[in-house]
Amino acid sequence: MTTEHAGGHAGPANATEYIQHHLSHLQTADGSFNLDTFWISAVLGLVFLGVFSMAAKRATPGVPGKLQNFVEWIMELVNDTVNSAFHAKSAVIAPLAITIFVWVWLMNAMDFLPVDLLPRLLEFFGVYKLRVVPTADVNHTFGMSFGVLLCIIGFSIKAKGVGGWGKELFTAPFHAHGVAAIVLAPVNFVFQMIELIAKPISLSLRLFGNMYAGELIFILIALLPWWAQWLLGGPWAIFHILIVTLQAFVFMALTVVYLSLAVEKH
Template sequence: MASEPQGGLTEYIQHHLHHNVVSLGDAPFMKIHVDSILVAFLLGAVFCLWFWLMARKATSGVPSKGQAFVELIVEFVDTQVKDTFHGDRRTVTPLALSIFMWVTFLNAMDLLPLDAPSWTVKTAAGVETAHHTFFRWVPTADINTTVGLALVVFFIVLGHGIKAKGGLGFGKELMTAPFHAHNPVVVAILVPFNFLLNVVEYLSKPVSLAMRLFGNMYGGELVFMLIAGLFAGWISFLPGVIFNTAWAIFHILIILLQAFIFMMLTIVYIATAREHH
């Protein structure tokens, strides 16, 4: 439950939209969102540690509940990769699994209480100005995080395309597809159009990945902020709990769906990049 908003609902929401920023310069790209990086790194470490421990304890006999759950996730992801990508899956399946689990973990931070950071600082350190402690839980509600994830996928897709077709083959495809011609003069005329269309297609992929994930998680976070701000205080405690619980249950579907979509689009982009036109 949120604490009583100071200065009204608008100020309460604006406060929770601030990141914990460390500035290394005046340029916008020199401002580092420490909260997003810290939470993303910790959740990535938790995912790796969890699956590593399960792998170490794995047995060929009757699996434990933890092992069965992990195996269920791995088989689910591998099935999606096998149905979409018809090639060597030894690197694609681990990538898809990492994306799905990591993005799920990042999205799931939206289910934690909004005022937990300020409450923690106030309780642990006795700081009365903890209301001004900026720390956002949800890395995927930060455009920098989603753009970073999308750019990594973008370069991986380019790498797969170059590996499958070779540097010259990849460059040739950029110039000669999707409009093909046999006449050298026509080919030369079509080169600028083919190149422009391919560049737009490639650049639209990271933009689509980043904006879709960011938009859904940012919107979900705003709804939690509105509910928390509207139903703050002890008088409206019960209605606040009911509305927060209802939205949280629905939001779980969004959390899993967005992670699944991000994973599936990555697989589709890799499969498309390896196809010869």
């Protein structure tokens, strides 16, 4: 949703400055670290842990409460995805998938807050820049996808061993024998590296692109008169619920698929 333009200390004077202001991160003094992305994502992670921990403690075998029903519905949704895509045995994959889905959804859902709400509140504490959607920061989405990359490598090594994984890097996708195997080994390695690197890049840019676009549209709507903000902001927010949920699900589902491929022998 949207609200009126931001004001306060050194407020934006025109539409261009307003957009630039809302696309500027709260950073460290040297500009090397986005503090808003870090703290908002960390707080939302704690919210996820707190809510699910509360649901686990209050869980009853009889008639479940609303919170238990909601959490169980999410777990069933994720479990169905994991069972259909991941055929090996792993005690990690289901909790990992649930964490990814809920955490990414919460970060995406920050886009539903009025554009100026949190920035204006923080102005009282001397903070004049803030971006509230962590997944609209390409640094954060790349960080998450790098974590997925490490999981892919870890799952591969656990399933095949260091030797088996290393051998696969030089023998797949073109399985050859004798001299042909030696000749094709560098080609196989290059293709394997391209495939390995393309996975986290595609994960990162897909999520970042969709959330950045959604954030920018909300900012543009906030530039309109108040009646137009509600006229256009409401329908866009409703449609954005689908985007927010779909992007969280896609990030989770692709992670599960990539990890499934990692444990398969080629």
